[in-house]
Every structure is written in structure tokens, then in C-alpha cells.
Amino acid sequence: MxxxxxxxxxxxxxxxxxxxxxxxxxxxxxxxxxxxxxxxxxxxxxxxxxxxxxxxxxxxxxxxxxxxxxxxxxxxxxxxxxxxxxxxxxxxxxxxxxxxxxxxxxxxxxxxxxxxxxxxxxxxxxxxxxxxxxxRIVKDDDEISALRIAAEIADQALGELLESILVGRTERHLALELERRLVDHGADGPAFATSVGAGPHSGRSGHVPTDRRVEEGDFLTVCLGAGYRGYRCEVGRTFVIGTSPADWQIELYDLVFAAQRAGREALTPGTAYCEVDRVTRQVLAAAGREETLGARVGHGVGLENDEDPRLAPGAMGKLDACVPVTVEPGVHLPGRGGVRIDDTLVVRPEADGGPELLTITTKELLAL
Amino acid sequence: MxxxxxxxxxxxxxxxxxxxxxxxxxxxxxxxxxxxxxxxxxxxxxxxxxxxxxxxxxxxxxxxxxxxxxxxxxxxxxxxxxxxxxxxxxxxxxxxxxxxxxxxxxxxxxxxxxxxxxxxxxxxxxxxxxxxxxxRIVKDDDEISALRIAAEIADQALGELLESILVGRTERHLALELERRLVDHGADGPAFATSVGAGPHSGRSGHVPTDRRVEEGDFLTVCLGAGYRGYRCEVGRTFVIGTSPADWQIELYDLVFAAQRAGREALTPGTAYCEVDRVTRQVLAAAGREETLGARVGHGVGLENDEDPRLAPGAMGKLDACVPVTVEPGVHLPGRGGVRIDDTLVVRPEADGGPELLTITTKELLAL
CATH class of the missing domain: 3.40.350.10 (Creatinase/prolidase N-terminal domain)
Structure with missing residues (x-):
């Protein structure tokens, strides 16, 4: 080394x-x-x-x-x-x-x-x-390997949580349990403070967990990351609690999913940073749901959880191969909640199969 | 407010x-x-x-x-x-x-x-x-109340841990459990990363928990803090695991305890910051155990876990009433482990009963 x-x-x-x-x-x-x-x-x-x-x-x-x-x-x-x-x-x-x-x-x-x-x-x-x-923006193979392991750990912790009973537990407890599981699976520690938002808190970026308990019918947004050998990866998903999602939940989920997919598909070498933001934002804007998106749709990850490049309006520069970034749009409806979907991917040329998804937890809308 | x-x-x-x-x-x-x-x-x-x-x-x-x-x-x-x-x-x-x-x-x-x-x-x-x-150095009554509650929370979390089985569990798991208990008891969150050191890791300041499991005969050093309404308190204790401590453990514990008591008793208005350090350090030095003490024996607490004043050699200034500080000497013997004892106290005039101890967990050497 x-x-x-x-x-x-x-x-x-x-x-x-x-x-x-x-x-x-x-x-x-x-x-x-x-x-x-x-x-x-x-x-x-x-x-x-x-x-x-x-x-x-x-x-x-x-x-x-x-x-x-x-x-x-x-x-x-x-x-x-x-x-x-x-x-x-x-x-x-x-x-x-x-x-x-x-x-x-x-x-x-x-x-x-x-x-x-x-x-x-x-x-x-x-x-x-x-x-x-x-x-630091372009990573070598060892760095990407560390990120891949970090992503596996985060996926495992999240997967185990989904198999447990969620109704009645507080956001804080779920966050602490996720952090314990990250460490159980070999993480150095959480890559950042785990965010769990239930009901009206769902879909908010960086929501700090509260004593709000998970209830039937809630959206539940979870965003967590693992650090492995210093490299930090993140994953975020939104679920529905209970038997079947309401129509407004399905509609909102499909919208954010479509936006996130547009962003993921734009991750090819040579694409401008701001273009990834634009194509993602555009999907939400077309539905009149852009205003709670925040300043950017994603960012680089590596030794810091939030590093260059910024995928934001006005960001200067173009993606290279071997640049790991997040794509994490969300919509939050005040008082009702919302949806956020967050993946870490590595930019790859189309000849190599296009962007490599590191965080493989399903993005179907699960009813838990 | x-x-x-x-x-x-x-x-x-x-x-x-x-x-x-x-x-x-x-x-x-x-x-x-x-x-x-x-x-x-x-x-x-x-x-x-x-x-x-x-x-x-x-x-x-x-x-x-x-x-x-x-x-x-x-x-x-x-x-x-x-x-x-x-x-x-x-x-x-x-x-x-x-x-x-x-x-x-x-x-x-x-x-x-x-x-x-x-x-x-x-x-x-x-x-x-x-x-x-x-x-920020001198606190008002509301600030000290918040610190008092933070100390109670840390004491409760530590007390509960002591009632559970410790042998066979890893430093990391004990640290995570303590942090969960802090939150259970109403903390905003841990005031800093909880430190748990077993066996050869005991007695080290700021030890980052590892996968080392607690074993019979170990010293176990735990240092944790709670944040409450932004105010941060800390407590640190060292225990012996098993039926009865070895002679070297009792001797080392008594030494650090004596040093820490000397520091606590020096916390009166008008005492120079460096004097608190000196009287604590002196006890260890007299036994030839000063070298692993570190740069200072304590520090202020408040909205930050580590704020003015520094209780260290060369620190300029004198204690005032209503200044909360830690006194936290320790000795670490490489390869064997050691002892650290850490309290948060508020400086009070002798007429008011002298220093007010916020962290009331016992400082007897417990065999767990």
C-alpha cells in the first residue's frame, strides 16, 4: 500500500x-x-x-x-x-x-x-x-472495493431491520438499532448520523430521529451509511407501514423513483455535474414537486461522506469514470410526509455496463 | 428565556x-x-x-x-x-x-x-x-440545571450497564448499548463517542472501542457523556471483572483515586487552573506514574464537551464559582491496562459546601 x-x-x-x-x-x-x-x-x-x-x-x-x-x-x-x-x-x-x-x-x-x-x-x-x-474525486480499485464493502454492510443492516417489527418503535430506536447492526457487520462505524423519519417526518433530508413512533399507514424514510477502512457509502429508502399504500403514497413514490432513475441513468463519463441534477429535478418539476428537493440531488462519497463533486445547479465540471456519487432526490409534503430514495453508484462507461450500483437494497415500494 | x-x-x-x-x-x-x-x-x-x-x-x-x-x-x-x-x-x-x-x-x-x-x-x-x-465559562442556574440532568442520565445509563452480564461482550457492543440507554433516558444523544476499554485497553483516554471481549480479571474503563438541551456532561469509571481484584489492580486504583480526589478537592473559587492540574499530577508523580497522564487533568464542560477552562500545566486563569469542570486523571500500563476516573463537578465556595459533584456513580472499586 x-x-x-x-x-x-x-x-x-x-x-x-x-x-x-x-x-x-x-x-x-x-x-x-x-x-x-x-x-x-x-x-x-x-x-x-x-x-x-x-x-x-x-x-x-x-x-x-x-x-x-x-x-x-x-x-x-x-x-x-x-x-x-x-x-x-x-x-x-x-x-x-x-x-x-x-x-x-x-x-x-x-x-x-x-x-x-x-x-x-x-x-x-x-x-x-x-x-x-x-x-480524490476519481477513485482507484482499492478505494472502490472499500466502498463496495461499505455498501454491502449498509444494505445488510437495512435488510435486517426490514425483517423486524417496526410499528410502535420510535425513530430514535430504529436509528440506534441500525447503527448497532452496521458495527455488527464490520463497519468502522456509521458514516454519518443515521436518519429515520416516520409519518410527517418521512422524506426529509437529514431528519434527526425523534421520539415519534412508527404507525400504521406511515411512510418511513431511512437513510444510513457505513464507513469501511475510512470509505463512506450511503443508502436511503422509503417504505409504507401496513397492509397497502394509499393512492397518494403510490403516486408520490413513483414520482420520486422516476426522478431518481433519471439521475442514475445520467451517470456516464462526460456528463456535466449540473446535468445529472437537471434531469432529476426536471421530473419532479414537471409534477410541480420541486420545491422541497434542496440544493442538489447528489454528491461524491469517499473518505468523506459528502465530498466533490456536487451534483447541483451551477456545479462546474463533468463526471469521469470511477467517480462514486449518490443520487438522492426526495419530496416532502409538510404535515403529511414524503419519499426519499438514495443510492451510491460508481460512474462507468456504457461499454462497461454503465453506472455500477453499490447499494442494492430493492427500490420497490415495500409495505411492511 | x-x-x-x-x-x-x-x-x-x-x-x-x-x-x-x-x-x-x-x-x-x-x-x-x-x-x-x-x-x-x-x-x-x-x-x-x-x-x-x-x-x-x-x-x-x-x-x-x-x-x-x-x-x-x-x-x-x-x-x-x-x-x-x-x-x-x-x-x-x-x-x-x-x-x-x-x-x-x-x-x-x-x-x-x-x-x-x-x-x-x-x-x-x-x-x-x-x-x-x-x-461562557461561568454558567447560570439554568445551564447548571441542564448539566445536572445530563449527569443524571449518564449515571443511569452506566448504572444499568453494571447490572448486566459483561464477560464475553465486546467493547463496541457495550459502547453502543450505553449510547442507546442514554437516549432511552432522555439525552439529546451521546455528548461524545462513548469509550469502553477492556483489559490492555483500560485506562486509556479516548480509547476507541474495538472487538476485544471483556474477560475475567480485566480492568474495564468506561467513559460516557450525555447531552441535554445542548449541555454536555461526562463520567468515567474503571471496574474489575470477576471475583476479586489482583493486588496490582487495587494499588493502581487507589493511586488514581487519590489523585482524582486531590483534584476534586482543589476546585474552589480563586484556585489557579494549573494548580488543580498540579495537585492531581503530583500524587501520580510521587508514585512514578505520571507519564501516561496526558496534557491535562480536566477541562470545562457546557455547550461543548471540551471547552474553557483547561486544567493543565501553564493554563492561565483562576476558577470562579459556577464553573463546571471535569477531573479525569488516569494511568495506563502498556500491555496490562490501567485506571481512569472522571467526574463532572461545579466549582462552589466552601461556604456553600464546596465543589458540587454532578456525576454520583460510586467510585469504590467494584468487582463485577
Missing amino acids: SEVFAARRTRLREQCAAVGSTAVLVSHPANVRYLCGGSPTGAALLLGPTDDVLVRPPATAADPMVGAPIDDLRVQELGAPHGDAAVAAADLAATAGAGRLAVEEHHLTVARHRALRSIAPRLELTDLAGAVEQQ | SEVFAARRTRLREQCAAVGSTAVLVSHPANVRYLCGGSPTGAALLLGPTDDVLVRPPATAADPMVGAPIDDLRVQELGAPHGDAAVAAADLAATAGAGRLAVEEHHLTVARHRALRSIAPRLELTDLAGAVEQQ
Whole structure:
């Protein structure tokens, strides 16, 4: 594995050297992990003029990454217990003779940036911007394998829940049970806070579970994700509770399903991000149901649950092969509830069979 | 309640006006919540020259604070779905004629700060620094009541776990069960990721639960916290599994207990933060067991689990009455495990009976 991380760092270093930076400081945890395989809490990664160094707080501190496969780069522990790894790394860069250091201005706070300037006043600080995030968009086979396993875990947890009795249980309990099952099946943990919405709460994006109990006749929307080796996958489904759905429920479900399918089918290399949003949104708009859709119909997944690309109006860029994204439209009718359907897929060329669906839980409207 | 929030804002505005700022922009979520009773995801609070405005993304987006008691201040929704509330608030401040705007440089990233400058180039931006965090240190009666309830919930969840069979269960499962029980007893949710460490993992601060099963003869360290109305409390205990503890276990437990008691007894108004750390650390140092203690023996709790003050060497400042803090020393022997004992207490004058212990689970060494 360590060659993979070294190759990623080389690519970043070359890109930065081309615009005149002799060193690069990466502080955003997911980016640190992408470039060296682990990101201890509070660590920062320096790609220096002479070598690469992971600066990290002493290992005695609370550290969820103890034992993670840090690449064979040099690891330097911070001296002071409350020192700042980014500041220490800037100091190292200056000492090693770097002239211009690219930093993540979208991650460093103004106060930390000032501390960097003050410890290394002769270093010229430039903006790395989203260079690592851009590099992370297209995934390699190992990354996609991890996402595939994460998706299997989420599907399993969801499938088991559907076999249990749901009526009378609260949204909170269902969410906690799903999270337990994710861990049972080998997830690092939930990829994000599990959302369960029953009745009037169904169909809402990011609904925080309440003490509302599931009742006969409810729509029930569940959205969950698993993390596996750091990679995060998500799946969302809406069910009907009871014997048979009402007409308005069938109609709304079919509409959201059609919108989601349109979005999924648009996932081919070369399609503009905003086009995926447009074709999905259009189906809902044609039925006059667009207003609760939210700002976008999907997003990239990987080391973060919500990363580039954004599938939204005005998003710049086009899909590549091997980019995993969600497609997750929903409609919520205030006071009544609604439908949300969410899959994670990997963009593939048509010659390879088109988009690869990672989350395979059925999208039929199940009456539970 | 709304007068409480208005009074907090008035105090902050007056403090900023005294140093020449005509407007204040608060972006750190816990600070926003402290000042107006709620903090929708992505919101920013402007204390402007004419009135106070909470700028927030449209309510259709994922928002764990929907329905929270936002004070009766003016709420303005962001127009663009992906706009930045802080940037929009700076624009409002400039339009309202503010000359100098204090912002949270320890929270705003360099990139966001630049966006603020670019939308309001004639506004002078200054640093609010930790002014709101400082104001938050001393709690009022309502805040302490919320903490007291949070502590009761954590104690209940822990107490129930102790009545169940522990041998053979994994750290992960015990942690998930504790989190479920927290919610059962009315917590908003866990205050932080529950830590359960068995055998060689016991006594470690912030240990992330693994698949290690609890065995006879283990030390078992559990650290959990409950959030209630946003306020977060924590409790940590170490137990022995099986019939009777070994001599080394009793010895180590007594040592950590003595250190923790020394720290608790130092919690009187006027005591320096670093003095609480010193008296605790000293007990461990005298036994040659200081090295795994970590950077500090405790910290403040409130709207954040880990907030000012820090009880650490070199920390500047003295305790006031009505400041809730943790005292949580621990010792970890590599390969064998260790002990950690963690309480949340409120600093009170001796005339009022001295420090008020919120987390009342017994600190006897229980053999389970």
C-alpha cells in the first residue's frame, strides 16, 4: 500500500512545484489520510523540499487512529502537548529551506494561519485550495472495493431491520438499532448520523430521529451509511407501514423513483455535474414537486461522506469514470410526509455496463 | 428565556463597542447557540449596528436545529442554496453602516475570511478571539440545571450497564448499548463517542472501542457523556471483572483515586487552573506514574464537551464559582491496562459546601 500513498504525494508535489511552491502543508484530516494512509487527531502532513513528514501530537493523547497504517514516511511527534502540528510543520519547512509553502486556506483558520506566518516569517504562504480534494474525486480499485464493502454492510443492516417489527418503535430506536447492526457487520462505524423519519417526518433530508413512533399507514424514510477502512457509502429508502399504500403514497413514490432513475441513468463519463441534477429535478418539476428537493440531488462519497463533486445547479465540471456519487432526490409534503430514495453508484462507461450500483437494497415500494 | 439570550448579546456588544467594533459576527456554532438559543447548521449571527440577525440556510436543508427555540431576533434565510451565512452577514453589516466588524478568527478559515473582505471591502475586520468562549465559562442556574440532568442520565445509563452480564461482550457492543440507554433516558444523544476499554485497553483516554471481549480479571474503563438541551456532561469509571481484584489492580486504583480526589478537592473559587492540574499530577508523580497522564487533568464542560477552562500545566486563569469542570486523571500500563476516573463537578465556595459533584456513580472499586 505504501507505494499508493507515495504516488499520490508525488502527484501533488509535482502539481505544486509547477506553480512555484517548494513545499506543501496538508492539514484537512481526510486529505492527510488520503496522502499517507492515516490521520491521527491534530496531525499535519508536510511535503517538504527534502522529505515528507507527518507531524502529530504525542501518541498518548486520545487518538482514534492509533494503529492505523501510516505510510513509511517520517513521523515527528510534537514536543509541547498543546502545540499545533501545522505550525510545527511550517517551522520544519522553513528550516529545510522552503521558499514558498502551499497551505489549505479553506481548512486553516485565520488564527492558525497567522501563527504559521509568525513562526516562519520568511516563508511565502500560498493557497493549495482544493488540490487534494480534486485528486480524490476519481477513485482507484482499492478505494472502490472499500466502498463496495461499505455498501454491502449498509444494505445488510437495512435488510435486517426490514425483517423486524417496526410499528410502535420510535425513530430514535430504529436509528440506534441500525447503527448497532452496521458495527455488527464490520463497519468502522456509521458514516454519518443515521436518519429515520416516520409519518410527517418521512422524506426529509437529514431528519434527526425523534421520539415519534412508527404507525400504521406511515411512510418511513431511512437513510444510513457505513464507513469501511475510512470509505463512506450511503443508502436511503422509503417504505409504507401496513397492509397497502394509499393512492397518494403510490403516486408520490413513483414520482420520486422516476426522478431518481433519471439521475442514475445520467451517470456516464462526460456528463456535466449540473446535468445529472437537471434531469432529476426536471421530473419532479414537471409534477410541480420541486420545491422541497434542496440544493442538489447528489454528491461524491469517499473518505468523506459528502465530498466533490456536487451534483447541483451551477456545479462546474463533468463526471469521469470511477467517480462514486449518490443520487438522492426526495419530496416532502409538510404535515403529511414524503419519499426519499438514495443510492451510491460508481460512474462507468456504457461499454462497461454503465453506472455500477453499490447499494442494492430493492427500490420497490415495500409495505411492511 | 429570550431575555437571557438578549442579555448575553448585550454584554458581548458592549464589550466589543468598548474596543471600537460597531458590529460582531459570530460563526462558531456553540457560540451562536449560546447567544440566541439555537444554531441551525451553517448559520451565523450578526450583532449589527441597528439590530441582531441570524442568517441561516433555507430551512429545507438538513437541519438538526429545526424547531429549536431561536430567540425572537430577526432570522434571515440565505438566498443562494450554497451561500455562506457569514459572508451574507458581513454584507448586511456593511449595508447597515458598520465600520468595524469583529469576527471569530479562530473559527473562520482563511478562505471564508477572504470572502468576507471581498464582499465588504470597506469594512474593517478585527478579531473577536475567544470573547464568547470566555463569557461562557461561568454558567447560570439554568445551564447548571441542564448539566445536572445530563449527569443524571449518564449515571443511569452506566448504572444499568453494571447490572448486566459483561464477560464475553465486546467493547463496541457495550459502547453502543450505553449510547442507546442514554437516549432511552432522555439525552439529546451521546455528548461524545462513548469509550469502553477492556483489559490492555483500560485506562486509556479516548480509547476507541474495538472487538476485544471483556474477560475475567480485566480492568474495564468506561467513559460516557450525555447531552441535554445542548449541555454536555461526562463520567468515567474503571471496574474489575470477576471475583476479586489482583493486588496490582487495587494499588493502581487507589493511586488514581487519590489523585482524582486531590483534584476534586482543589476546585474552589480563586484556585489557579494549573494548580488543580498540579495537585492531581503530583500524587501520580510521587508514585512514578505520571507519564501516561496526558496534557491535562480536566477541562470545562457546557455547550461543548471540551471547552474553557483547561486544567493543565501553564493554563492561565483562576476558577470562579459556577464553573463546571471535569477531573479525569488516569494511568495506563502498556500491555496490562490501567485506571481512569472522571467526574463532572461545579466549582462552589466552601461556604456553600464546596465543589458540587454532578456525576454520583460510586467510585469504590467494584468487582463485577
